[in-house]
Amino acid sequence: GQQVMQIPQYQHVQEGEDFTTYCNSSTTLSNIQWYKQRPGGHPVFLIQLVKSGEVKKQKRLTFQFGEAKKNSSLHITATQTTDVGTYFCAGPSGTYKYIFGTGTRLKVLA
Amino acid sequence: DADVTQTPRNRITKTGKRIMLECSQTKGHDRMYWYRQDPGLGLRLIYYSFDVKDINKGEISDGYSVSRQAQAKFSLSLESAIPNQTALYFCATSSREHNEQFFNEQFFGPGTRLTVL
Numbered sequence: 001g002q003q004v005m006q007i008p009q010y011q012h013v014q015e016g017e018d019f020t021t022y023c024n025s026s027t028t029l030s031n032i033q034w035y036k037q038r039p040g041g042h043p044v045f046l047i048q049l050v051k052s053g054e055v056k057k058q059k060r061l062t063f064q065f066g067e068a069k070k071n072s073s074l075h076i077t078a079t080q081t082t083d084v085g086t087y088f089c090a091g092p093s094g095t096y097k098y099i100f101g102t103g104t105r106l107k108v109l110a
Numbered sequence: 111d112a113d114v115t116q117t118p119r120n121r122i123t124k125t126g127k128r129i130m131l132e133c134s135q136t137k138g139h140d141r142m143y144w145y146r147q148d149p150g151l152g153l154r155l156i157y158y159s160f161d162v163k164d165i166n167k168g169e170i171s172d173g174y175s176v177s178r179q180a181q182a183k184f185s186l187s188l189e190s191a192i193p194n195q196t197a198l199y200f201c202a203t204s205s206r207e208h209n210e211q212f213f214n215e216q217f218f219g220p221g222t223r224l225t226v227l
Contacts, residue, residue, distance in 0.1 A: 045215035100153040
């Protein structure tokens with residue numbers, strides 16, 4: 001069946017360092033969404049990418065959708081302690097539902 | 111989001127007990143979802159509903175059942191709880207999509223932490 005994998009599973013960085021998480025799908029995706037879950041919280045929508053090769057930025061966060069629409073990445077420049085949490089990608093699976101990636105847990109050391 | 115609420119927030123129960131987790135939303139969304147979260151496994155879809163008369167199984171529906179009592183309410187039941195159902199459970203909602211290309215974001219409730227002893 002369809003799978004969405006993320007790497008790395010965990011990442012510890014010093015505050016100010018950059019961070020990247022990668023999302024890979026076993027099938028071509030029509031779009032991809034990214035969510036952030038703070039420790040003890042619930043997932044919160046960050047962004048949706050639709051076009052092949054699309055790049056979107058939100059302040060220090062840069063999201064990219066691969067040319068083949070099977071992979072995506074989230075890059076955070078100069079991490080801050082507020083970036084701590086788990087980042088999930090999610091791709092559509094069948095009709096109007098999503099399959100979530102395994103998530104990357106980010107820890108930022110001050 | 112306060113617009114999506116879940117009760118209870120925490121529950122400890124014993125093997126074999128019947129448990130119901132409830133989800134309510136004030137967002138007016140048609141689509142509702144139940145997920146479970148386990149460390150290292152991400153969020154896995156249990157059941158989803160696109161309106162009151164539409165219920166669908168997700169990836170891991172065995173051992174679970176659901177009820178869509180109204181547009182705003184979607185309940186998840188564990189008929190006979192077992193320890194490997196210990197997890198964090200999330201309810202989520204989304205509005206009707208504009209078209210097949212564009213899926214609207216999902217809004218998650220605060221979660222229910224369930225422990226089955």
